[in-house]
Amino acid sequence: MEFINEYLPYVIKSSYFLAAILFITGLRRMSAPGTARGGIVWAGWGMLIATIATFLLPDMHNMVLIIAALVSSTVLAWISGKKVAMTDMPQMVALYNGMGGGSAAFIGAMALFNAVDHLGGCQAGIIVDTPTTHDCLAGVSMIFAIVGVYIGAISLSGSLVAFAKLQGWLDRRFTFPGQNFFNGIVGIGTLLLGLYLTQDLNPNYIWIFFGLSLLLGLLMTLPIGGADMPVVISLYNAFTGLAVSFEGFVLQNEAMIIAGMLVGAAGTMLTQHMAKAMNRSLGSVLFGSMGGSGGAAIDGEMKEIEAQDAAIQMAFADRVIVIPGYGLAVAQAQHKLWEMTQLLLDRGVDVKFAIHPVAGRMPGHMNVLLAEAGVPYDLIEDMEDINSQFPQTDVALVIGANDVVNPVAKTDPESPIYGMPVLNVDEAKNSIVIKRGKGTGFAGIQNALFFAENNKMLYGDAQDAIAKLVSGLKAL
Amino acid sequence: MIDGFIALYIFALAAILGFEIISKVPVVLHTPLMSGSNFIHGIVLVGAMIALGHADTTLEKVFGFIAVFLGAGNAAGGYVVTERMLEMFKPRVKKQADEGDK
Numbered sequence: 001m002e003f004i005n006e007y008l009p010y011v012i013k014s015s016y017f018l019a020a021i022l023f024i025t026g027l028r029r030m031s032a033p034g035t036a037r038g039g040i041v042w043a044g045w046g047m048l049i050a051t052i053a054t055f056l057l058p059d060m061h062n063m064v065l066i067i068a069a070l071v072s073s074t075v076l077a078w079i080s081g082k083k084v085a086m087t088d089m090p091q092m093v094a095l096y097n098g099m100g101g102g103s104a105a106f107i108g109a110m111a112l113f114n115a116v117d118h119l120g121g122c123q124a125g126i127i128v129d130t131p132t133t134h135d136c137l138a139g140v141s142m143i144f145a146i147v148g149v150y151i152g153a154i155s156l157s158g159s160l161v162a163f164a165k166l167q168g169w170l171d172r173r174f175t176f177p178g179q180n181f182f183n184g185i186v187g188i189g190t191l192l193l194g195l196y197l198t199q200d201l202n203p204n205y206i207w208i209f210f211g212l213s214l215l216l217g218l219l220m221t222l223p224i225g226g227a228d229m230p231v232v233i234s235l236y237n238a239f240t241g242l243a244v245s246f247e248g249f250v251l252q253n254e255a256m257i258i259a260g261m262l263v264g265a266a267g268t269m270l271t272q273h274m275a276k277a278m279n280r281s282l283g284s285v286l287f288g289s290m291g292g293s294g295g296a297a298i299d300g301e302m303k304e305i306e307a308q309d310a311a312i313q314m315a316f317a318d319r320v321i322v323i324p325g326y327g328l329a330v331a332q333a334q335h336k337l338w339e340m341t342q343l344l345l346d347r348g349v350d351v352k353f354a355i356h357p358v359a360g361r362m363p364g365h366m367n368v369l370l371a372e373a374g375v376p377y378d379l380i381e382d383m384e385d386i387n388s389q390f391p392q393t394d395v396a397l398v399i400g401a402n403d404v405v406n407p408v409a410k411t412d413p414e415s416p417i418y419g420m421p422v423l424n425v426d427e428a429k430n431s432i433v434i435k436r437g438k439g440t441g442f443a444g445i446q447n448a449l450f451f452a453e454n455n456k457m458l459y460g461d462a463q464d465a466i467a468k469l470v471s472g473l474k475a476l
Numbered sequence: 477m478i479d480g481f482i483a484l485y486i487f488a489l490a491a492i493l494g495f496e497i498i499s500k501v502p503v504v505l506h507t508p509l510m511s512g513s514n515f516i517h518g519i520v521l522v523g524a525m526i527a528l529g530h531a532d533t534t535l536e537k538v539f540g541f542i543a544v545f546l547g548a549g550n551a552a553g554g555y556v557v558t559e560r561m562l563e564m565f566k567p568r569v570k571k572q573a574d575e576g577d578k
Contacts, residue, residue: 016522019519023516023519024493024497026512026516027494027497027509027512027513027516028497030505030508030509030512030558030562031497031498031500031501031505031509032501032505033502033504033505036505036508036562037562037563039512039562040512040515040555040558040559040562041559043512043515043516044515044555044559046519047515047518047519047521047551047555050519050522051521051522051525051551054522054525054526054529055525057526057529059529059530060525060526060529060530061529061530061531061532062528062529062531062537062540063529065528065537065540065541065544066525066528066529066544068541069528069541069542069544069545069548070521070525070544070545070548072545073544073545073546073547073548073549073552074548074549074551074552076549077548077549077550077551077552077553077556078552078553078556080553081552081553081555081556081557081560082556082560084557086560089507089511089557089560089561090507092553092557093507093510093511093514093554093557095553096514096515096518096549096550096553096554096557097514097517097550097554099546099547099549099550099553100514100517100518100520100546100547100550100554102542102543102546103520103521103523103524103542103543103544103546103547103550104520104523106524106527106539106540106542106543106546107520107523107524107527107543109539110527110531110536110539110540110543111527113533113535113536113539114531114536117533140480140483230507233510234510237510237513237514237517240514240517240520240550241513241516241517243520244517244519244520244523245487245490247520247523248519248523249483251523251526251527253522253523253526254486255519255522256519256520256522256523257483257486257487257490258486258490259516259517259519260517260519260520261486261487261490261491261494262490262491262493262494262497262513262516263494263513263514263516263517264491264494265490265491265492265493265494265495265498266494266495266497266498266509266513267494267510267513268494268495269494269495269498269499270498270501270506270509270510270513273498273501273503273506274506277503277506357503364503364504364505364506364507364508365507367504367564368507368508368561368564371564372564382503382504
């Protein structure tokens with residue numbers, strides 16, 4: 001027994017060390033397509049090892065509570081994660097991320113309340129491992145605990161709003177004049193209150209600080225539109241990482257410090273990549289709304305086509321490029337689309353899929369959806385690879401995509417989307433656009449492609465429209 | 477005990493590593509990577525367990541319970557969702573070389 005007690009701390013420390021290494025290696029493997037699948041398994045082992053090691057820590061109380069919370073939440077999250085449809089993945093990421101941020105915020109709040117109880121001469125409490133001074137939560141630790149609460153709480157409430165928006169529970173943006181100024185006041189005011197806490201750790205102020213931080217996350221996220229949500233979720237992902245890292249310092253846990261900061265940095269980088277792919281700056285996502293109008297009006301009219309005619313046009317084409325967009329994801333029509341594609345392939349038509357970097361709900365999401373439906377990788381092309389092939393294409397079929405195929409982005413410097421990389425569908429010999437109505441896209445601007453001479457509109461929900469195309473092709 | 481400066485070194489090195497790893501990834505992997513990194517900060521579960529393990533007042537126990545519950549959800553949900561997304565990358569990984577250098 002003596003022997004075990006002597007070596008246990010080393011076993012635990014080594015486990016945390018191993019976990020940190022596994023997280024780093026796992027993330028690294030996840031960043032390349034070939035090794036990505038193994039990466040999550042490596043990181044998973046890290047998590048398991050760290051969790052088991054934590055049970056071995058000396059002086060752990062409330063074991064029943066710990067196991068009850070751990071098991072109930074794991075089961076719930078596991079089932080919900082398994083059951084959710086592929087199209088709803090983004091909001092699940094938002095939800096789980098918010099939970100992590102909330103966890104970090106509650107840890108920080110506990111450290112603060114604990115410090116209140118032990119002001120003066122502290123000996124017990126969660127900072128038990130820091131034998132240096134009488135103030136168990138002093139100086140740097142205190143500041144980290146406070147900042148962790150701030151960031152974690154913003155991530156919690158912000159992610160929940162993002163979840164609600166993507167889930168369709170909150171489909172409008174809440175804006176009012178002077179909103180940025182008001183939010184700025186709340187943000188800075190809350191931070192100042194946090195600073196004041198380091199001087200006067202009054203429990204009431206801790207509550208207010210926690211509440212205001214949550215409110216801030218709400219205020220920051222409500223005015224942001226659904227199209228920008230991926231960038232926002234990615235940002236809050238980085239926030240949670242930072243909060244976890246800071247609370248890791250408070251708890252003197254190296255695995256938390258390293259993993260948290262790793263995600264904080266990786267998440268920030270990923271947020272920038274995403275914003276860039278969508279031709280948005282982080283500032284304009286967070287503080288500016290996209291203009292509702294702008295750009296010149298477009299002459300001409302949209303010409304409608306019947307599904308049967310569209311099917312014939314594609315069946316006798318040499319080359320078809322399919323451009324799937326958000327509408328396809330919403331209608332969950334990816335399986336139907338693959339059925340249609342197989343019919344075309346059987347007829348000897350060369351079919352390719354062109355994926356805009358931000359097609360779907362977030363970058364890379366469309367690839368996942370198509371892969372789920374069984375579309376082989378070699379039919380899927382990125383924008384840079386396929387853009388030069390449109391002039392040799394007989395039919396470009398656009399499904400529920402709008403702004404990403406708008407040629408205005410290349411031609412009209414006045415347009416809000418000018419400069420955004422788009423797919424050159426306008427260069428194809430013919431194009432067919434499946435669309436629910438005549439409305440504009442997220443950016444709220446007219447699409448010149450829809451009015452082009454060689455473009456036809458096929459109105460309807462993506463699922464229905466593709467089903468009609470399938471029966472049209474079968475009837476030939 | 478990790479003193480302030482050692483912590484600063486760890487923060488900085490981990491951050492540089494994070495930036496470095498994500499600096500060149502194909503767009504295809506953005507969503508799975510976001511999900512994967514979301515799982516990794518589920519390590520907050522460990523902190524929540526430590527905090528609840530040392531809680532003595534009722535308030536601390538309630539907060540600790542919530543923290544463990546939320547942290548476990550982050551870790552478990554994050555794993556399942558990421559695993560399902562990356563499942564799609566298993567078969568038919570073609571042109572691995574030219575996808576890797578994008």
